[in-house]
Amino acid sequence: MSHALLAPELLADYSLQTHNTFGFDMRARHAMKIDSVDAAASLHTDRRVMNMAQLVLGGGSNIVLTRDFDGVALIVGIVGKRVIGEEDGAWLVEAGAGENWHDFVAWTLAQGMPGLENLPLIPGTVGAAPIQNIGAYGLEMGERFERLNAVELATGACVEFDRTACAFGYRDSFFKRAGRGRFMITSVVFRLPKAWRPRTEYADVARALEGASRCDAQAIFDAVVAVRRAKLPDWTVLGNAGSFFKNPVVSAQAFETLKAREAGVVSYPQADGQVKLAAGWLIDRCGWKGRNIGGAAVHERQALVLVNRGGATGTQVLELAESIKRDVLVRFDVELEMEPVCL
The missing domain is CATH 3.30.465.10 (Uridine Diphospho-n-acetylenolpyruvylglucosamine Reductase; domain 3)
Structure with a gap:
């Protein structure tokens, strides 16, 4: 990876809209694009930013920006x-x-x-x-x-x-x-x-591979791409952060109690005896698919994804997420946990 030392330019009043996949137009007081290891290593002695709050940003695919950032956003651009x-x-x-x-x-x-x-x-x-x-x-x-x-x-x-x-x-x-x-x-x-073996246990991937002339790594790659494109919105078209909630993991006892009430609950047994539940199924059963708060909405095809339909704020997304969490907890006695980091 690049180690060339070039002092990064300090950018003022920097829009973070293209640096978060929800597309929220929050701003940073300053920003720097870090394209080398040495540039990263020298930040602690850079008098321009050494006393500022710092926010490291890659693609911004796992962050919900609810406010402007009063510090320096460090945009990671180290490639190779x-x-x-x-x-x-x-x-x-x-x-x-x-x-x-x-x-x-x-x-x-x-x-x-x-x-x-x-x-x-x-x-x-x-x-x-x-x-x-x-x-x-x-x-x-x-x-x-x-x-x-x-x-x-x-x-x-x-x-x-x-x-x-x-x-x-x-x-x-x-x-x-x-x-x-x-x-x-x-x-x-x-x-x-080098001793490669295919992972095709998931039903969606297995269906996508049906009738395929081969089942090599490229075929699996193509199948997963097809499945994701069919089920999930493109963040460049409809802002989102992918799966917004983790699939909750519960004890075997809690699962049996839940299954007695909800026979169709989608679940995945874990090696340690616990059971992973499909968060999207829980959210869908609470009637949230397609619903919105302002410009923030639950995607119509995948309840696990919250989207920016246009003009949404990070605060609205969090309000929507908290409403979903409350309903799932009341109905299923299961607590959902958000995947993205909130700022």
Whole structure:
């Protein structure tokens, strides 16, 4: 990844509309585009910004902006992709934090290195992927993660994080909790196994592959793209942050109690004996699909996605989310948790 040192330009009164996938027109008092590791590492000694509040932004696909930011927005633009070696039956590939995630997944397949094909079309950047531990259709990014490099903003220290240090959980990581706001991820290394096996357990993907002449990684990639395009809105057309709520996980006892009342509840047994519930199903059963508060609405085809129909504010999205959470809790005694970070 690039280490060239060029002092970033300090931009004033900067619109964040193109840096959040909801398309909210919030502004930052200042902004800097960070396109090298050295630029990130030198921020703590940059007198222009060293005493300002800092907000690290990648693609803005996991944030709800409810107000202007009185500080400096650090726009991560560190790019580059490369194969860095082979180890223990796997390829190691590295990508800059500013790389588009979908494009990176497509690139790995073009290199003949499968392993991420279940994760295309997830909005955002490579650097954001570990923060959220993104996942879809039977695969979490953490399963393919090797390590990442980050800069501690307060000291400029370059720090390497392995899987253990990242403390991945379900749509969760160290960087969403204790590390929130402390680090800027600069690059991520992935381990792609040579002993590849397809992940086609999800019904939607299996249906999309029916009749296909092959079931290789590219076919799975194409199938997932088709499924996502059919079910989910394009954020460039209709602002959204993808899945807005986590699928809640409940105990086996709580699930049996719920199932006795709601025989059709959509669920996924977990290895530890708990049960994951489909948040979209819960929301749909509460009658929220297609409903709105101002310009903020629940998508007509996928209740798990909240959208900006035009003119919505982050406050309206949060009001809508809280209303949904209340109804789900009252009806199912299940508490939903939001995926995006709110500012």
